[in-house]
Amino acid sequence: MNPPRTVSVTVEYRQPQGCLNVTTPCDEPVIFFGSWMHPGEEFRLTPDPGSYVWRGTARGVPVNYPPRDQAHLVRIFDPFLREGPGGGVTAQRLWVGSELLDKFDQPGGHDESALVYVDENGLGHDPFF
Numbered sequence: 001m002n003p004p005r006t007v008s009v010t011v012e013y014r015q016p017q018g019c020l021n022v023t024t025p026c027d028e029p030v031i032f033f034g035s036w037m038h039p040g041e042e043f044r045l046t047p048d049p050g051s052y053v054w055r056g057t058a059r060g061v062p063v064n065y066p067p068r069d070q071a072h073l074v075r076i077f078d079p080f081l082r083e084g085p086g087g088g089v090t091a092q093r094l095w096v097g098s099e100l101l102d103k104f105d106q107p108g109g110h111d112e113s114a115l116v117y118v119d120e121n122g123l124g125h126d127p128f129f
Contacts, residue, residue, distance in 0.1 A: 004062040007122040011074075013045060014093040015052040019080040028079035030054040035073040035113070036062050045076075058096075065117035065125050073105060073113035086112055097124030 011032050019026035029044040045054035064072060075091045082088040091114035094101050101114035103126050117125040 004064065005120060006060045006062055007118065007120060009058045009061045009097045009118055009122045009124065010095075011045065011056045011058055012095040013054045013076050013078070015054060015078055015080055016093075017052055021080070021083045024079075024082050026079050026082075030079070031077040032056055032058065033075050033077070034058055034061065036060070061118050061122070063118055063120050065119040067117050067127070071103075071115035071117050071127050074101070074116055075113045086110055095124070097122050099124030099126060101126060103127045 013030055015030065031042050032045055033042045043056060045056040047054050061072070074094065074096055075089055076094060077088050078090055079088060081090055085108060087110050089110055089112055091101065091104055091112050094114055096116045097118055099116065101116055101124070103115045105113045105115060115127050117127065119125065
């Protein structure tokens with residue numbers, strides 16, 4: 001069996017405008033995680049000066065569109081949300097491959113993730129359900 005093709009995919013996250021924390025710091029980086037990544041492969045997003053938008057590029061993302069298997073699970077660690085119910089983990093306000101993701105696995109908690117399929121052009125696709 002041949003391994004799937006891989007592509008680079010743009011990631012964009014819009015952070016809330018105010019930090020929710022009372023006792024923990026808000027000045028740490030925003031981190032992106034994808035289910036295809038091995039431990040240690042998560043990466044920091046870069047802030048867009050003057051806004052609450054963070055961007056980056058995920059490299060080596062397996063192509064899985066059209067859907068042949070499970071969707072990728074993606075999420076963010078946002079220090080602004082650390083004292084919230086998800087402990088800083090969120091998949092809200094997340095674009096992967098230019099697609100705003102709106103299908104979630106375990107929404108609202110520590111394991112919240114968005115589901116996405118990625119095509120050979122590095123574009124994201126929501127699951128069809």
